[in-house]
Amino acid sequence: MVYRGILDDHRIVAIKRSKKVDERQKDEFINEIIVLSQINHRHIVRLLGCCLELDVPMLVYEYISNGSLFDVLHPEHHASPLPLQARLTIAEQAAEALAYLHSATNRSIIHGDVKPHNILLDNDLSAKVSDFGTSQLVPMDEDDFMMFVQGTFGVVLLELITGKKAIYADDAWEKRSLTTSFLVMMKEQRLRDILDDRMVGEGGEQLLGEVAVIAKECLSVKGEERPSMKEVAERLHSLRRFRRQPREEYDLGEIELVKAEDTRRCTETDTSGYHILDSSTLLNNVDAGR
Structure with a gap:
């Protein structure tokens, strides 16, 4: 499950949170942290932080506004x-x-x-x-x-x-x-x-x-x-x-992707969409765990 959240410094972020907690899911989250901590590339989504102190681990990423x-x-x-x-x-x-x-x-x-x-x-x-x-x-x-x-x-x-x-x-x-x-x-x-x-x-x-x-x-x-x-x-x-042609204009507004200003809850459960995270307590915990 991926949520859209706002940190204390007003940055919009994507928060990846597991729907269920099992060892396989935890291993995947930890693996993702290990991998992303070693890489820095303009065409790879940036990991901003993580919180492993809660019952359900979470990863905090830069927010990518136009979906997948x-x-x-x-x-x-x-x-x-x-x-x-x-x-x-x-x-x-x-x-x-x-x-x-x-x-x-x-x-x-x-x-x-x-x-x-x-x-x-x-x-x-x-x-x-x-x-x-x-x-x-x-x-x-x-x-x-x-x-x-x-x-x-x-x-x-x-x-x-x-x-x-x-x-x-x-x-x-x-x-x-x-x-x-x-x-x-x-x-x-x-x-x-x-x-x-x-x-x-x-x-x-x-x-x-x-x-x-x-x-x-x-x-x-x-x-x-x-x-x-x-x-x-x-x-x-x-x-x-x-x-040798300039990149054409493309109107993403014609596609109902989740935008930064959206407040609707999405139904997607992968990184093609973001859910709205409305718990300030949860956001504070995530920020503290970065």
Whole structure:
């Protein structure tokens, strides 16, 4: 459960609080503290503090106002689509964050749960990777590390270029795996059939095809065939620059995401939404535990 709170210095923060208390949940919270205490990157959500003295542990994060990438890609109500240039930028920024986790710290960090729900978007649609409860610290050499990393970022790329969920309903309303459908389309040279028509309409079919190649490589079963996240970030950067268009304006107001000024209680239970924390006592305890 994630709440929105205000500290004594008037900073708006996100407070992650477990709905239930068990050893597994506590271990995930402690693991998240250990991981986030070692990293500092502009595209990774910042941990501001924690409180482990209460019956239910809590973590305090910077508040990211525009919800998650999942919210924007798959809104509950009709909204204008996220422009292609913005999608490329978000993909590049998320890849940069993961590359940092994999190589820029003393011990490589495997996020463990990379998906659109865990990529948050701030006011200018900059990406912030979040939710490190299942992350792992792995002191491995480069070859072993590439075997260990799973290709989940490839699925994120697929959602960006197709506009479909990882498990989606086809025209007959049957559930399909996006990864399986994509690989079949690639093999049959029918990629166009699964691409987001709105992005193709922006004149991006060739560019989407290039991103699809990266996604396919990320999804490779063999670890040695998957590109490093550093390489992925560099290739996405090159594609974004090649497009040479200014980032389009995108009206997030058309999507009913939780804003900083909202006072409504949300129903989401992950980092794609914030609940309103209305207990000043609880906030004081959190602030004291930072």
